[in-house]
Amino acid sequence: MRIGIAGARGSIPTPTGKTLFERVMETTKYGGNTTCVYVHADDGTEHILDAGTGIRDLGVYLATQGGFNGKEGKKLNLYISHTHWDHIQGLPFFVPAYIPGNKISVYGEAKVKSIHPGTKESLESAIAEHSDQPGNLPGLLRVEGDGVRTVLGKQQEFRNFPAPLELLKGIEGYYDFIAGSTIYETSTLKVDTLALNHPGNSISYRFSERKSDGSTKVLVFSTDFEPDQNGFDDKVIRFWEGADLVIADAQYEPRESEVKINPFMAGWGHSDYRTDLQMAAAAGVKKLVLTHHEPKMGDSYHDALEQRAQQEASAIETETGRKVQVELAKEGTWYEL
Numbered sequence: 001m002r003i004g005i006a007g008a009r010g011s012i013p014t015p016t017g018k019t020l021f022e023r024v025m026e027t028t029k030y031g032g033n034t035t036c037v038y039v040h041a042d043d044g045t046e047h048i049l050d051a052g053t054g055i056r057d058l059g060v061y062l063a064t065q066g067g068f069n070g071k072e073g074k075k076l077n078l079y080i081s082h083t084h085w086d087h088i089q090g091l092p093f094f095v096p097a098y099i100p101g102n103k104i105s106v107y108g109e110a111k112v113k114s115i116h117p118g119t120k121e122s123l124e125s126a127i128a129e130h131s132d133q134p135g136n137l138p139g140l141l142r143v144e145g146d147g148v149r150t151v152l153g154k155q156q157e158f159r160n161f162p163a164p165l166e167l168l169k170g171i172e173g174y175y176d177f178i179a180g181s182t183i184y185e186t187s188t189l190k191v192d193t194l195a196l197n198h199p200g201n202s203i204s205y206r207f208s209e210r211k212s213d214g215s216t217k218v219l220v221f222s223t224d225f226e227p228d229q230n231g232f233d234d235k236v237i238r239f240w241e242g243a244d245l246v247i248a249d250a251q252y253e254p255r256e257s258e259v260k261i262n263p264f265m266a267g268w269g270h271s272d273y274r275t276d277l278q279m280a281a282a283a284g285v286k287k288l289v290l291t292h293h294e295p296k297m298g299d300s301y302h303d304a305l306e307q308r309a310q311q312e313a314s315a316i317e318t319e320t321g322r323k324v325q326v327e328l329a330k331e332g333t334w335y336e337l
């Protein structure tokens, strides 16, 4: 599979340029668009992780690759980690979604938490029918929050944006799933999910691709998570096990870091390079790509952060014999697995 970084900035887009004030921050090296990752699988299927502002330019790129002739349409899957603004705000500007005939499927975590005893419905059928009806549906199920379609619809309510979600005729369906389930499976590609610790949850996606020589390549996308001390790390480590490439949130400096800027904010739902490296080493990850870059910080800070992460990776290798290649995500970078 080919993997492209279309947006690596956390929380809010961060353009380079002159501001009203003295400080001019350079962000061109790591990029200013919020989270979006493109995956082109060996079987030709296309997948997008998150719809941050990076998805706008990705839509233009996809249009130049063909598939928009209006006859067969473009088939692709869009997986939303969670619906915080920085992960969905690009969708209203994603041109392929407006083109009738395209077949885009959007996936997000179901907020259906339980079904009441006595109902004949399975959890899966309850989600399919009711995940967009938040509240307690008498005698049926408990829903905490909206389904992915409803949340995306609210973003495009008339007072928020002039074009309603209904105009996105290229979107064929919205699918809510229970975290932990496998949501896509063919003979060569499987997508598994895991709930991460983040305010309101964030979903991690694991892509396993079977190659023609029988080997398997694995990509894991884990944005927006805060490891806790209660064994949660173990769950993430298991999910990262043996991955060739992990793209992981490292917005903050490590807890008790010698660097005092951009400190770790407990409870804000983000990780740091030290924790990610330790987990990646424990999981046998080959390459770790750090993302969700702090919007307050420019390229020179992130250059230094990358250096420190690489020094720490060398120290881990000396100490444990486990080698993890580490670098910061840069918008415009491609990886091949």
Ligand SMILES: [Zn+2]
Residues within 6 Å of the ligand: 010, 011, 084, 086, 087, 224, 292
């Ligand atoms: Zn975020």
Ligand SMILES: [Zn+2]
Residues within 6 Å of the ligand: 082, 084, 198, 202, 224, 269
């Ligand atoms: Zn978030």
